[in-house]
Amino acid sequence: MTTAASLSAGASGDLSRLDRLESYLRDDPANESLLAEAFAAALRCGAWDRAEFHVRHARALWPQSPAWALRETEGALARGDLDAARQLxxxxxxxxxxxxAFSDAVLHNLAFIDFxxxxxxxxxxxxxxxMEAAASPSQTGDEQTPAALDVLWLRALHHVGDPGRAVQWAQVREQAGAxxxxxxxxxxxxALDAExxxxxARWAAQALGAEPERPSLEALVTRSSLALAETDARTARAFAEAALARQPGDGRARSALAFAQLxxxxxxxxxREFRAALQSMPGHIGTWHGLGWAxxxxxxxAGARASFxxxxxxxxxxxxSHGGLAVVFALLQDEPSARAHIERAARLGGGSxxxxxxxxVLRGEANPENFARLAERILDGQTSPGGSSMLDVVMAALRPRH
Structure with a gap:
């Protein structure tokens, strides 16, 4: 399983590799392959000054090299100097x-600036x-795109709220073995967001199996969410924490951790975790729901009412949201308000x-004193008369609403 410790070990390994490569370069300063490896290692471990030193050294040795011109743009991007990168x-x-390959790299870096x-x-x-041409059945060989372009394309589609398009594209590439x-x-x-x-599950397992030391944030969040669906709190928490080790400010990973705690x-x-998640994504309705249930x-x-x-x-x-408020009012024994929200929830969601x-609660079939049982009812997969489970509510809560 990927853990924060394994991620830290990976970063330490990159720095050791950079030190070793630079020791070789002291004996062979014009070795282009060594320079390229040292530059890449410096970028991976965030040693921007060392990366810039290597790229400037190489540009002085090979001023007409398009490969090193491209690496210079990568260094500018890594430092966050988007204007310099765009100009280059x-x-x-x-x-x-x-x-x-060169055109694809230039395209990737320009699109990365957009992102x-x-x-x-x-x-x-x-x-x-x-990207759409590359997913055409007629495209093979050199027409296929590099992984970095694929990642950026899928990530951008997901961020604009079009997970269905991302899934369809990935399915085509998977069928082609690409x-x-x-x-x-x-x-x-x-795919998780597209239901x-x-x-x-298949793609998250593929990603985590192939890159156990450098998993993507998305793969970790997906695996955490799937563990929640399996009511496996320990696994859900482990993957959410690994995601937060990669990106501490990610609200979605924080929300998944909060549901695992619940x-x-x-x-x-x-x-605590729901409130932290809302600091970075205050407009995420599902996280407000999670806070309300907790x-x-x-x-x-009173706090639950405010959250809903x-x-x-x-x-x-x-x-x-109306359903959650209905529960609050029912527990407060405010039957008129509870009924109003129950009716509203039924009109909007059918099987709330x-x-x-x-x-x-209003019929006296749920004991309002046994609040721990309420959480269990929310999360243990019991089926409603409409055929859905309480877990469906949680999984819907974890998805963004566009």
């Missing part, structure tokens, strides 16, 4: 008779002609499980 890339776009500047739609538009493990990790999260659970019965921990279990009905009301402010037409639970 614009010049490289006009390179005559450039090989496909970094929070313009994923522009990133998709820039990449679409190349879906790289790095891309599979991104496709897995897109293609079998694809999500499933495990650590209510204070769940509330507060119900903690018998903080905040969810309603984000979208007044989401049935489960929270609304059904509120009905049970």
């Amino acid at each position: 890339l614009s010049e490289l776009q006009t390179s005559p008779h450039a090989p496909r 970094q500047e929070n313009r994923p739609a522009d990133c998709v538009e820039r990449l679409a002609p190349r 879906l790289a493990p790095e891309a599979a990790g991104i496709a897995g999260l897109a 293609q659970v079998a694809d999500a 499933l495990a019965g650590d209510i204070p921990g769940a509330i 507060q119900i279990v903690a018998q903080d009905l 009301e905040h969810a309603l402010e984000l979208d007044r037409n989401f049935g489960e 499980l929270a609304g059904r639970f509120a009905e049970a």
